[in-house]
Amino acid sequence: MHWSHFFIPTLKETPADAVVPSHQLMLRAGLIRQIAAGAYAYLPIGHRILRKIENIVREEMNRAGAIELHMPAMQPLDLWKETGRDEAMGSTLVHLPDKSFRKGTVLGPTHEEVITEIVRAYVSSYKQLPVTLYQIQTKFRDEERPKSGVLRTREFLMKDAYSFNPSLESLNESYERMYEAYCKIYERCGMPYVAVEAESGAIGGDASHEFMVVTDAGEDWLVRTEDGSYAANVERAVMAPLKAGPSQDAANLEEVHTPGKATIDEVSTLLKCKPSDMIKTIVYSADGTPTIALVRGDHEVNEAKLRKHLDCKSLELANVETIRKVTGADVGFAGPVGLSDVRIIADQAVTIMQNAVTGANKTDYHYTGVNLDRDFSITESADLRYAVQGDAAQNGSPLVFEKCIEVGHVFKLGTKYSDAMKATFLDENGKSKPIIMGCYGIGVNRILAASVEASHDDNGICWPVSIAPFSVHIVALDVRDDTVMQTATKIHDELEAAGIDVLLDDRDSRPGAKFKDADLIGIPYRVTVGKRGLADGIVEFKLRTSDDVEKIAPDQIVGVIREKFANL
RNA sequence: CGGGGCGUGGCUCAGCCUGGUAGAGCGCUGCGUUCGGGACGCAGAGGUCGGAGGUUCAAAUCCUCUCGCCCCGACCA
Numbered sequence: 186m187h188w189s190h191f192f193i194p195t196l197k198e199t200p201a202d203a204v205v206p207s208h209q210l211m212l213r214a215g216l217i218r219q220i221a222a223g224a225y226a227y228l229p230i231g232h233r234i235l236r237k238i239e240n241i242v243r244e245e246m247n248r249a250g251a252i253e254l255h256m257p258a259m260q261p262l263d264l265w266k267e268t269g270r271d272e273a274m275g276s277t278l279v280h281l282p283d284k285s286f287r288k289g290t291v292l293g294p295t296h297e298e299v300i301t302e303i304v305r306a307y308v309s310s311y312k313q314l315p316v317t318l319y320q321i322q323t324k325f326r327d328e329e330r331p332k333s334g335v336l337r338t339r340e341f342l343m344k345d346a347y348s349f350n351p352s353l354e355s356l357n358e359s360y361e362r363m364y365e366a367y368c369k370i371y372e373r374c375g376m377p378y379v380a381v382e383a384e385s386g387a388i389g390g391d392a393s394h395e396f397m398v399v400t401d402a403g404e405d406w407l408v409r410t411e412d413g414s415y416a417a418n419v420e421r422a423v424m425a426p427l428k429a430g431p432s433q434d435a436a437n438l439e440e441v442h443t444p445g446k447a448t449i450d451e452v453s454t455l456l457k458c459k460p461s462d463m464i465k466t467i468v469y470s471a472d473g474t475p476t477i478a479l480v481r482g483d484h485e486v487n488e489a490k491l492r493k494h495l496d497c498k499s500l501e502l503a504n505v506e507t508i509r510k511v512t513g514a515d516v517g518f519a520g521p522v523g524l525s526d527v528r529i530i531a532d533q534a535v536t537i538m539q540n541a542v543t544g545a546n547k548t549d550y551h552y553t554g555v556n557l558d559r560d561f562s563i564t565e566s567a568d569l570r571y572a573v574q575g576d577a578a579q580n581g582s583p584l585v586f587e588k589c590i591e592v593g594h595v596f597k598l599g600t601k602y603s604d605a606m607k608a609t610f611l612d613e614n615g616k617s618k619p620i621i622m623g624c625y626g627i628g629v630n631r632i633l634a635a636s637v638e639a640s641h642d643d644n645g646i647c648w649p650v651s652i653a654p655f656s657v658h659i660v661a662l663d664v665r666d667d668t669v670m671q672t673a674t675k676i677h678d679e680l681e682a683a684g685i686d687v688l689l690d691d692r693d694s695r696p697g698a699k700f701k702d703a704d705l706i707g708i709p710y711r712v713t714v715g716k717r718g719l720a721d722g723i724v725e726f727k728l729r730t731s732d733d734v735e736k737i738a739p740d741q742i743v744g745v746i747r748e749k750f751a752n753l
Numbered sequence: 754c755g756g757g758g759c760g761u762g763g764c765u766c767a768g769c770c771u772g773g774u775a776g777a778g779c780g781c782u783g784c785g786u787u788c789g790g791g792a793c794g795c796a797g798a799g800g801u802c803g804g805a806g807g808u809u810c811a812a813a814u815c816c817u818c819u820c821g822c823c824c825c826g827a828c829c830a
Contacts (some may be wrong), residue, residue: 197779197791198765202823222822277829295830329754329828337829345830404829594830626830644790662789697790704790715789725789 186655187677188690192229195702205402207637208334210646214706216633223331223339230706231633233654235342238632239321241373241651242344249366251317251346256299258323262289264298268605279325279339292325297602297624300347304620305608311351314610314620315359319346321629333402335634336590342629349603350621351610360392360597363625367396367593374632375649376592377639381407382417383594384489396593396627400638403590408572410582419586420489422572425579429537436540436554438522444549447517449482452551456542459483464535464543464555466519468503468511471495475503475511479521479531479563481538484570494530494567512546520544521561522552529562532569590638592631598622646707647729650753655688657746658708662696662715672724672739673714679743685750704729710749712742 194215202219203209211217216231227235243253262280265271271278271291279292293299300318308314321344331338348359364380371378376398383395395418397407409416417423446452453460463482468475469491476495478486492500505516511527512519520543521529535541541555555561576584603609603619612618633652640647650656657680661673673689680687688708690699696715703711713725713734723736726745737745 194763196764200764201759201766204824219822274830275828297830324830326830330824330826332824343830591830596830624830660789695788695790695792697788697792700790702791713789717789 186686186688188688188692191688193702193706194228195705197701203334205333205336205638206641207336207402207634210637210641210705211334211634214646217335219334221339223328223337225335225338225340225630227630230654234633234648234652235629237652237654238374238629239342239344242321242370242627242629245366245370245373246319246344246346249317249362251319251363251366253320254303254318255320255322256293256296256303258293258325260291260293260296260299262291264302264606265291268298268602270298277326277328279327293322294324294326295343295626296320296322296345297347297598297622298606301602301606301608301622304347304349305603305606308349308608308620309610311610311612314349314351315355317346317348317359317363319344319625333404333634335630336402337404338630341631344627344629346625348623348625349608350623351612351618353621356597356599356621356623360595360623363595363623364394367595367625367627370627371396371592371632374636374652375640376632376636378592379407379409379416379589381409382421384418384420393594393596395591396595397589398592398635398639399587399589400635401588402638403588405589405591406586407589408576408584408586410578410580411585412580412582414580414582415578415584419571420487422576422584423568423579424572424576424584425581426568427534427537427576430539433539435556435559438555438560439553440545440547440550441553442549443518443551446549446551447515452542453482456551456553458542458553462538462540462542464520464538464541466512466521466544468508468519469500470503470507471497471500473499475507475527477511477519477521477524477527477529478569479529479535480570481532481534482542484532484534484573486532486569487571490567491530491569494569512544514544514546514550515548518544518546518548518550520546520552520555521563522546522555524561528564530569531557531563531566533566534570536563536566590631590635591628592635593625593627595625596623598624641707642730644701645705648707648709650709653686653709654706655686655708656750657685657687657710657712658703658706659687659689659712659714660696660699660703661689661691662699662713662717664691664693666716668719669714669716672719676712676714676724676739676742680746683743683747683750685746710746712746714739 196213199209200212203212215228218226220226281290324343325340328339350356379397381395383393406419408419408422443452446455449460460482465480465482467478467486480486508516542553543555545552572584600619608620609617610620637646659673659677663669677687677689709729711727718724724739724742726735726737
């Protein structure tokens, strides 16, 4: 490809709206153009990269036995009503206006409903199972706040695969195979990924892993141990129980006046104690029943853990009236002392506290010197909180926290969708059973953006060969010199004939600008052809990621490059 | 959805407070000199100042409404 015949609108300056490196560099390198909040055009260079990623994904999916199909982005709302996800997705689900289209049409944010509709129509026997189907398609989600360029958009490309299995063992096999395919995909894309245990979220199901790329531009947190033995989404992370400190003399239970001081910060400041000396008492409504969670003042309740522990369908913070009724006080003065007839679940860290401070269940009063068993009792204790800095994993290894971006997610769905949509099959004994499902998603554009986040320097992007828009970038200097252009064109043609993607910068620009652009768009191998070099009988060969320049005879450069690619 | 910020040529921004001929740099076109890490000179093209309404003799500038975009937070398969 000749640059002058292509379309690569590079920018010298960084657009002001771009904040994260991947966004800045993708704009500057001419990969994308923003059309609206959360909607981007992929310009030719960006498009080529997406295609390369897609091909890797496709190859690995096919190798793992998944079968490609294509489903519509436009979907009947009725399908979503069958699973109740029309409400669960809330405003994220994009509804087409009734008057401009058929009543009740939505744009697919994901395709569990549609794929289940297809499978239930055609699959009726165990003999047709298992089967894994996938597509690579544009998804629509009306995100409240698109951000960070291409990392969080309202329209995005996703590879979504769905497995349909006759048994849990079969599901586990499909899941395992997808998990391994995902690892290969990220490896082939040259991405430093981490597979972490994850919560399964609103999609339901009982097991899932996320594939994360560590980057400051990310919106998620993962925790892992320094020894590499454990990695999890922070939502999911399980910690070693805290050990009790040295035992203190039990203080007397005392009621203190704390007028208007309702928060942990206010009370700890007033009483000159640490937040970690306080017990945070949070009243929830679990399936409509008031339920109390206790965590240490410096900890946060992890509602996913609490929900799982309670095994309840709905869990929300209790409203003000409920809190008044249960505690007899305004919000901010709740405590476990004196409460009965309500389920109280204490986080493990609370069970080892001594002489704690809590609300007194009396507006404007707190207790000090509160001790478990002597002053209050709990129904049970459990792990209810988010991991924090200083926690250790269950094997005792300290947890480290890292910001990350999710690039893939594998779930075991179970029968959530097949139950709701009556997707059943007859087993060997002629018995009707719901099909067991798994689903597996990869954010294709996120791989692109995460790859830039993971691999760039001050001058631009550094693509791995596998997903680079071109493999070799020939910079022709002195383009009006016939020898230079003949040599550069010959190298270009021969590389192209050898099946290597090559870009020839044949623009009549000054060398500095061409080198800057070359670094910016980040093609892994660069060949410089100039009058000066040719006079010495050489062209220059350089890696994007290195300053070392190899001088190679023009008639040997193609062989050298072909050899490199043969070894990849 | 709460809080903050910003909309002036393809990009970066000045001008607005204190109303009076729409500016600079980059990029673009032409000519010339240059030519190994974003050159220079000369001559050009390109803007309903996001939109609507209002105040005024006069609005990019003041007022009201509105739309869009970015950031923080909440939310998020």
